[in-house]
Amino acid sequence: MKNYKTQLFSLFIILIIFSCTSDDVADVTDVVEEDDTEVAIVIDDTDFEATDWTSETHSKDVDPNLEEVFEDNTVKRLDLVITEERWQTMLDDMTNLYGTFGGTSTGAGGPGAGGPGGATAGIDEDPIFVPGEVFYEGKEWYRVGLRFKGNSSLKSSWEAGILKLSFKLDFDEFEDDYPQIKNQRFYGIKKLSLKNNYNDASMLREKVAADVFRNAGLAASHTAFYTVYVDHGDGPQYFGLYTLVEEVDGSVLDTQFSDDNGNLYKPDGDAATFASGTFDEDEYVKKNNEDEADFSDVQSLLTVLHDGTRTTDPAAWRASLDAVFDTDVFLKYLAVNTVIQNWDTYGRMTHNYFLYNDPDTSKLTWIPWDHNEALETGNGQGALSLNFSELNAAQWPIIGYLYQDDVYKAKYDAYVKEVVENSFEESTMQALYTSYAALVEEYANAEVSGYTFLSNSSSFQSAISQLKSHVSSRKAAVESYLD
Structure with missing residues (x-):
């Protein structure tokens, strides 16, 4: 009689399992006792149909x-x-x-x-x-x-x-x-x-x-x-x-990019400075092509940066550097990053950028990343000045050595002027801040304790005012620098 009851109970459990879907329960393992018999119920979440799936x-x-x-x-x-x-x-x-x-x-x-x-x-x-x-x-x-x-x-x-x-x-x-x-x-x-x-x-x-x-x-x-x-x-x-x-x-x-098969790096650590003697494959973190132990592109950039021709034959040095590194992209990035002030990246911090070896050019190309600390003077030592007066060029050579070169400096200066006249133009940015603030304010102020970084009800509007003051101050700083 007991075996018969166990068989019936097991059949009942099987029917329960088949009647359940992954939306009902996931990754559950229970032990149900019937008399002295233990029946393990294992219900996982692999049996489901992706009913909302469309190609688009x-x-x-x-x-x-x-x-x-x-x-x-x-x-x-x-x-x-x-x-x-x-x-x-x-x-x-x-x-x-x-x-x-x-x-x-x-x-x-x-x-x-x-x-x-x-x-x-x-x-x-x-x-x-x-x-x-x-x-x-x-x-x-x-x-x-x-x-x-x-x-x-x-x-x-x-x-x-x-x-x-x-x-x-x-x-x-x-x-x-x-x-x-x-x-x-x-x-x-x-x-x-x-x-x-x-x-x-x-x-x-x-x-x-x-x-x-x-x-x-x-x-x-x-x-x-x-x-x-x-x-x-x-x-x-x-x-x-x-x-x-x-x-x-x-x-x-x-x-x-027209081709996404090039090496993508997210440097982090001392090697991210590209200072002399810092090469470390472990710190040139590959985000793709991990199985290919080829770091020759970042090794070449490091080697060319510190080549003696930088001071003895600048034209030859620039030609060698331009062959492995998209200096024009970097100088434009540097102008934007320094005008808007972004301290939590290269020049102050050894992280928050990518390098992509663009197959179209075979050059490493700079891609910015992580901007929640941008658009302010900054913490710690603060954001870099437009003329990098406080920068240790040997410690941050991609900035320091390029800025010390007259040809690259002239390109950087031209991009600085372009930034405040176009992508970071004062009146355009003021209007953008006003528009975005109106868009998100209700959602920002709806945040609750334990799920917010706002210290009080006026924090949001105070921060918006600071952003508007900041863009005006940066215009003045650029005018002073270019004069």
């Missing part, structure tokens, strides 16, 4: 729809749904990396850890990815790879007890586990970042700085404002106003 919205077979994803004059909404268990796994991983949430770090970085450029020292691994769902405009994207992201900003937010953390989204990260999402894309885009606007009460800097770089004709990420809600078991929680940022090792290469 989810497939790899379309060009990135930048107009849909990065719309300038609106604030859109993204919902991230993560199971309670996976959310806890993410939090536990953060605790292992950075210590107790809301307390002094006891993780691998140690209390107050900070390496060159303010990056977190001792932590050379990213937070873990977990699969979760992304919802946008009534459509679902399935088992998207979701993780926290950032360096010092992530550590500081975590230690301050603020859950408005930046996220990285990789839409086919888990395609091996879920064949239904093979080559899943978000309107043709594989990777996105949701930046939390850390240390920016205006919540505009990340977007505006990227706008300025691209309006100057440089390769840079598209950006847009989004509200983010996260449901990790108790319903949607408003995490705040974020800036959605296009990943460089994704659609930036796809759409702003």
